Amino acid sequence: MSDDGPDGGEYPGQMGMPFEGDPDEGRTAGGGAAGSGPDDDLFVWDLRPPKREQPRPPADEVPGDWSVREFGAGAGAAGGRRDDRARSERDALDRRYERETGGRGYEAAGSPAGSGYERTARASGDWRAPEYPTGDRRSRHEPDDGYETSEEWEEWLEPEAPHGAETIGPLPERGRGPRRRRLPAGAVLLAMLVGFFFAGLLDAANIKKDVEARPYGALRSLQLALLTPMTGLSGLIRADDLGTRVATALGRGEGPHHTLADVKKTKKSLWPRAITAAKPLRLYIAGDSMDQVFGSSLVNLSEATGLVKAKNDYKVSSGLSRPDFFDWPQRMVDQIVDFKPDAVAVLFGANDGQDVLWEGKVLKVGTKAWQEVYAQRVGEAMDILTEGGRRVYWVGNPIMKDFGYRERIAMMNHIYEAEAKKHPGVTFVSTWKLLSNEKGSYTEYLKDEDGDSILMRAPDGIHLSRAGGDLMAGLVLDVIEKDWGMGGGGSASPSPAP
Amino acid sequence: MLFPTITFALFFLVVYALNWVLMPRLRLWKWFIIAASYVFYGWWDWRLIFLLVGATLVNQAAGVQVHRALGGRRGSRAAARRWVVLAVAANLVTLGVFKYFDFFAANLNDLLGVFGMDAPLPLLRLLLPVGISFLVFRMLSYVIDIYRGQLAPAPALDFAVYTAFFPYLLAGPIARAREFLPQLTSPRNPRTVDSSRAFVLILGGLIKKMLIADYLSTHIVNGLFASPQTYSSWETVWGIVAYSVQIYCDFSAYADIAIGISLLLGFELPANFDAPYTARTIQDFWRRWHITLSSWLRDYLYIPLGGNRKGNGRTYVNLIVTFLLGGLWHGAGWTFVVWGLMHGTGLAVERARMDTRHSRGLPEPGRTAGSRALQRLWVFVFVSVAWVFFRAESLGNAFAVLWRLVAGLGSIGAAVTLPVVALCVLGIAIQYVPRRAIEGLEASFSRIGWIGQGAVLAVALFLIDVLGPVGPAEFLYFKF
Numbered sequence: 001m002s003d004d005g006p007d008g009g010e011y012p013g014q015m016g017m018p019f020e021g022d023p024d025e026g027r028t029a030g031g032g033a034a035g036s037g038p039d040d041d042l043f044v045w046d047l048r049p050p051k052r053e054q055p056r057p058p059a060d061e062v063p064g065d066w067s068v069r070e071f072g073a074g075a076g077a078a079g080g081r082r083d084d085r086a087r088s089e090r091d092a093l094d095r096r097y098e099r100e101t102g103g104r105g106y107e108a109a110g111s112p113a114g115s116g117y118e119r120t121a122r123a124s125g126d127w128r129a130p131e132y133p134t135g136d137r138r139s140r141h142e143p144d145d146g147y148e149t150s151e152e153w154e155e156w157l158e159p160e161a162p163h164g165a166e167t168i169g170p171l172p173e174r175g176r177g178p179r180r181r182r183l184p185a186g187a188v189l190l191a192m193l194v195g196f197f198f199a200g201l202l203d204a205a206n207i208k209k210d211v212e213a214r215p216y217g218a219l220r221s222l223q224l225a226l227l228t229p230m231t232g233l234s235g236l237i238r239a240d241d242l243g244t245r246v247a248t249a250l251g252r253g254e255g256p257h258h259t260l261a262d263v264k265k266t267k268k269s270l271w272p273r274a275i276t277a278a279k280p281l282r283l284y285i286a287g288d289s290m291d292q293v294f295g296s297s298l299v300n301l302s303e304a305t306g307l308v309k310a311k312n313d314y315k316v317s318s319g320l321s322r323p324d325f326f327d328w329p330q331r332m333v334d335q336i337v338d339f340k341p342d343a344v345a346v347l348f349g350a351n352d353g354q355d356v357l358w359e360g361k362v363l364k365v366g367t368k369a370w371q372e373v374y375a376q377r378v379g380e381a382m383d384i385l386t387e388g389g390r391r392v393y394w395v396g397n398p399i400m401k402d403f404g405y406r407e408r409i410a411m412m413n414h415i416y417e418a419e420a421k422k423h424p425g426v427t428f429v430s431t432w433k434l435l436s437n438e439k440g441s442y443t444e445y446l447k448d449e450d451g452d453s454i455l456m457r458a459p460d461g462i463h464l465s466r467a468g469g470d471l472m473a474g475l476v477l478d479v480i481e482k483d484w485g486m487g488g489g490g491s492a493s494p495s496p497a498p
Numbered sequence: 499m500l501f502p503t504i505t506f507a508l509f510f511l512v513v514y515a516l517n518w519v520l521m522p523r524l525r526l527w528k529w530f531i532i533a534a535s536y537v538f539y540g541w542w543d544w545r546l547i548f549l550l551v552g553a554t555l556v557n558q559a560a561g562v563q564v565h566r567a568l569g570g571r572r573g574s575r576a577a578a579r580r581w582v583v584l585a586v587a588a589n590l591v592t593l594g595v596f597k598y599f600d601f602f603a604a605n606l607n608d609l610l611g612v613f614g615m616d617a618p619l620p621l622l623r624l625l626l627p628v629g630i631s632f633l634v635f636r637m638l639s640y641v642i643d644i645y646r647g648q649l650a651p652a653p654a655l656d657f658a659v660y661t662a663f664f665p666y667l668l669a670g671p672i673a674r675a676r677e678f679l680p681q682l683t684s685p686r687n688p689r690t691v692d693s694s695r696a697f698v699l700i701l702g703g704l705i706k707k708m709l710i711a712d713y714l715s716t717h718i719v720n721g722l723f724a725s726p727q728t729y730s731s732w733e734t735v736w737g738i739v740a741y742s743v744q745i746y747c748d749f750s751a752y753a754d755i756a757i758g759i760s761l762l763l764g765f766e767l768p769a770n771f772d773a774p775y776t777a778r779t780i781q782d783f784w785r786r787w788h789i790t791l792s793s794w795l796r797d798y799l800y801i802p803l804g805g806n807r808k809g810n811g812r813t814y815v816n817l818i819v820t821f822l823l824g825g826l827w828h829g830a831g832w833t834f835v836v837w838g839l840m841h842g843t844g845l846a847v848e849r850a851r852m853d854t855r856h857s858r859g860l861p862e863p864g865r866t867a868g869s870r871a872l873q874r875l876w877v878f879v880f881v882s883v884a885w886v887f888f889r890a891e892s893l894g895n896a897f898a899v900l901w902r903l904v905a906g907l908g909s910i911g912a913a914v915t916l917p918v919v920a921l922c923v924l925g926i927a928i929q930y931v932p933r934r935a936i937e938g939l940e941a942s943f944s945r946i947g948w949i950g951q952g953a954v955l956a957v958a959l960f961l962i963d964v965l966g967p968v969g970p971a972e973f974l975y976f977k978f
Contacts, residue, residue: 178941180695185518185688187948188762191697192514194948195955196507202960211504223504246964296724303728312724466891 197230202242204234213325216355216362257330258337263387266337271391271425275307275486283310283480284341286332288318290397290462291347293469298345301473307486311339319352320377329377332384343391343484345476346381349416350397350462353408366408371415378419386425391483394420394428395476398435398468401442401461429479431472446471509538510759517763521685528655528682531763535662549630553589554654554661557637560585561644561651568647578645585641593634597830629668631827635794636661640675642798649676656682665756665763669749671770672790678765686764694944697951698936699758701958706928707751708966710921714740714747718913723889726898733911734902736918741889742882743925746774749788773929775881778873780844783881795824810853817849818842828888833896837887844880878926 183191200207208231214220234240275281283302285295295312302308313335318326328348335341355362356373363370385392396413400406413432420428435456437443442461445453456468464472481487513534520527540547560581567578640657643649652660652675660678722729722737729737753770760767770789777783784792800820806813818839825838855862863869883900890896943951 178938180692180941180944182690182944183693183948183951185514185691188691188693188951189511189515189518191693191948191952191955192511194952195959196511198953198956199959199963202956203963206963207504219505223508226508246960292724299725300727303725466895 200227200230201234201237201239202246203240204231205240205244209324213322216357258334260333260384260387262337263333263384266340266388271342271389272483272485275484277306280307280309281343281480281484281486282339282341283308283343283345284335284339285310285312285314285345285347286328286335287314287347287395288350289314289316290350290464292316293464293466294347294395294472295345297466297469297473298476301470301477302480305477305481305486311335311341317351319348319350320381321352321354321356321374323377324357329381329384332381336384336387336390341390343393343480344385345393345395345480346385347395347397349409349412352412353405366411371411374412375415375419378415379422382419382423382426386423389425391480392423392426393476393479393483394426395472396428396430396432398431398464398472399433399442401457405462406442427479427483429476431475434471434475435468505541509534514762518688521688521764524682524685525655527685528659531664532655532658532662535659535664535667538664539662539667549592549633550662553592553633553637554658556588557585557641557661558651558654558657560588560641561657564641564644565651568645582641582645586638589634589637593630596630632666632668632670632672633661635672635791636675638798639672639794643674643676649679652679652682663760663765665759665765666767669752669756670788670790671753671756671768672794673767674790674794677768681765688764691764692761693948693951695940696758696761697955698940698943699754699761701955701962703751703754703758704958704962704966706747706754706925708962710925711744711747711751712966714744714918714921714925717915718918719744719889721913723891723895723899726895726902729902729913730906730909730911731903732906732909733913734899734906736914736922738882738886738899739922740918742775742878742885743922745885745888746771746929747925775878775926775929776874777877778870780841780848780877780880783877784841784845791824791827795820799823810850814846814850817845821845832893833887833890836893836896837884840880840884840887844884 204227208224208227211220211223211227214223231240273279281302283298285291285298287295291312291314295314299310299312302310313331315326315328315331318328320328323329332344336344352374353365355365356370357363358369358373363373382392382394394416396416397409400409410432413430417428417430420426433440435443435446437446444455444457446456448454454467455465456471457463457465458468513531516530516534517527520530536547536550539550563581564578564585567574567581640649640660644651651657656679657675659682660673660675663673663678666673718733718737719741722734723741726734750771757767757769768790772786772789774783774787777786800816803816803819804812805816819842821842822835822838825834825836825841828834828837854860863873886899887893887896890899943954946954
């Protein structure tokens with residue numbers, strides 16, 4: 001038999017369409033007993049007309065335990081021999097499944113007499129056929145709601161629905177296009193293994209980089225262990241070179257980066273200077289997912305003054321503790337050279353409360369060594385950003401809902417503040433109290449100038465609502481305007497310090 | 499666990515192999531697939547497993563009780579109805595607590611504030627379980643179908659599989675119990691895996707998601723909705739078009755991948771999309787967009803509301819109410835209410851026009867190719883404008899975006915790049931590819947054997963990873 005249906009495999013039974021009439025009869029008629037002749041339909045899901053003559057595609061050599069040739073494959077004498085061999089292979093497979101399904105074969109295992117569901121129903125005297133009706137909507141209990149008129153079902157949305165409003169779980173009708181050949185499960189597994197293996201060989205460097213960027217733990221270690229032989233082999237046969245060349249040709253490889261030397265060559269920031277609409281302040285904003293709302297609020301508020309040209313640049317899940325995931329120092333260098341900002345506002349830390357790798361050792365978050373390494377990375381970022389006299393506004397994170405997380409955020413805020421004091425040109429802007437209540441605790445709401453309660457935080461207790469972003473951005477803009485002598489007006493309501 | 503990740507690839511290889519090894523022992527297979535699905539769902543947060551277990555126990559108990567009541571003495575239909583009401587209430591309360599409580603509490607607080615009663619109700623701030631709306635829809639259809647006599651209760655084990663089956667768990671398609679459960683009555687055939695269609699669906703889904711949707715998202719859509727005042731009119735036009743393409747490519751990609759993965763495991767799921775941007779009417783659009791949702795709304799909301807049986811006026815109201823609630827299903831926010839109202843009103847107006855034409859004996863519109871093209875353009879424009887409300891974080895944000903269509907005249911703007919325009923066009927053009935061509939592709943792919951399919955997989959996966967974004971990107975519909 002062919003493994004394919006007459007219309008590409010879409011026929012009732014596969015999607016659980018109703019078996020007409022008695023389920024036992026339907027299954028026997030549609031499937032026949034296990035081990036029937038090769039031209040019979042063997043399985044209950046094959047409800048196509050039996051013994052239908054169809055052209056058959058050539059068979060493939062399919063190794064593996066599950067492998068079986070398609071019957072009727074091939075042509076001439078060779079085809080006949082293949083038929084015989086394939087038939088015996090399939091018979092062997094059938095015998096195996098008969099054995100494994102208690103001698104009933106697939107169809108018996110799934111028949112009303114065989115399946116647990118139907119057995120239960122019969123035992124309880126509750127057996128009715130079919131028990132999974134899908135076509136007869138009113139098979140047993142006439143609904144007394146009185147709405148199930150035929151025109152009701154057809155009039156939904158459009159009278160002449162081409163796909164048929166009667167369709168249960170409306171599956172758009174597939175045309176009776178060319179037939180698809182199906183494969184044994186083992187062959188499909190081999191196809192997937194081949195696909196993953198060779199894709200992995202070509203893309204070993206990228207995959208390894210992705211995996212290395214994951215949080216430290218057992219899963220990362222396992223994946224790295226699995227990848228190691230592949231990356232080794234990829235390097236050995238230079239498949240990774242080919243992959244890199246293809247990626248570069250497609251314009252998605254690692255492009256040329258700027259260096260700190262390029263930053264040093266850029267024009268020095270003139271601070272203080274007069275900010276005018278003709279010569280606006282160029283403000284670069286960088287950060288993690290917290291910056292998504294905060295940064296866009298700062299862009300909106302600052303550009304509304306007509307004196308600022310701002311650019312927000314955030315990367316979700318990023319931070320300074322895992323440059324292997326996203327290299328912020330490099331990104332900062334590139335952006336300074338390309339965007340040429342006069343000032344920079346940064347908001348990091350939400351993802352930084354995790355272990356870091358330092359000189360081959362994993363440092364636990366919060367330990368003294370961790371704090372020293374993190375402070376060093378913060379300091380390096382500040383060095384890059386302040387190169388040439390650029391003004392930097394390092395925004396501290398607001399209070400967080402979860403206690404443990406809040407403690408880590410507070411620790412990092414202290415590091416930012418301490419490093420800011422060491423770096424001329426860096427101003428630390430604390431937002432902790434700005435988003436706390438009168439008691440200094442976490443709060444969802446703050447009151448605005450009119451006394452109305454305004455929602456400030458996202459449901460996760462970490463991120464900001466738009467109002468929260470505006471409030472923080474207003475405070476930062478106040479600091480920037482004061483620093484550059486631009487005049488006030490940045491504060492958003494509600495009033496900053498509740 | 500996200501589909502386009504290495505973690506899922508490893509997970510799936512193991513699940514796939516064990517799926518077919520255990521398939522002959524169907525009962526053991528069911529326990530296995532339940533466990534695998536719980537691992538998949540619990541990957542986000544292990545506590546979510548309790549939601550699945552709770553939904554299984556409550557709805558199975560309700561289904562059995564409803565069935566028992568229906569099969570009993572006269573008058574037991576009232577008892578069945580009580581059980582149905584109880585089950586529906588339990589499901590909706592669960593959904594309401596997780597999804598809508600904070601929305602209503604926040605709006606009530608605003609209302610109380612207007613009257614000077616400033617005592618904010620505390621917000622629960624529960625993290626929304628991924629895919630909870632899809633889960634609730636499946637559960638409701640199961641219990642209601644039993645009540646309607648369209649389905650008998652499944653064995654608890656089968657129902658647990660139906661509840662948790664991981665391919666559709668997070669973002670559909672909303673497979674009905676009567677579509678899925680019959681597939682559990684017998685082992686799937688390990689010799690007829692529809693790999694060619696599965697691989698075409700999976701690779702097509704990955705291309706749509708990672709090469710089109712994610713690119714448009716990061717290169718124009720997110721920026722437009724974050725800071726609309728910085729975008730020109732042309733950028734806004736293309737940004738809105740880009741979001742229409744993004745949401746289609748994102749959501750249909752998930753459905754395609756889910757269907758493909760199910761096929762590899764031996765199961766068929768209902769299709770969820772059928773070239774929605776080729777629709778010539780809004781009605782047509784809803785037969786092509788999120789098909790399993792629109793048919794669910796039809797069967798369990800529109801028809802119980804009275805459908806079209808109570809006169810034209812009531813039909814229009816029913817359409818609007820159905821889509822208003824459909825909008826709220828997508829999210830607790832006024833933007834979703836407006837989005838639903840727009841579609842409901844659009845459907846009602848269209849239907850009124852059609853009724854008028856019929857009563858006057860006028861011919862159907864769209865008799866020429868030009869008029870059909872105009873119809874398609876109009877539907878695309880309408881749907882795209884409605885998507886602005888769907889995407890915006892607030893009504894103010896939506897109006898700010900729309901305002902830029904007229905307020906940003908002048909230069910084209912830097913955000914309108916060749917890749918953005920090309921991907922927008924591509925995202926729409928792929929919907930005009932004839933189905934026969936896709937079927938032909940699937941058939942050709944099926945003829946190259948497992949080695950050929952593996953080779954195509956290798957090249958395609960490599961190119962998708964190279965051209966796609968760095969790091970995993972969540973699908974938009976997870977949050978619904």
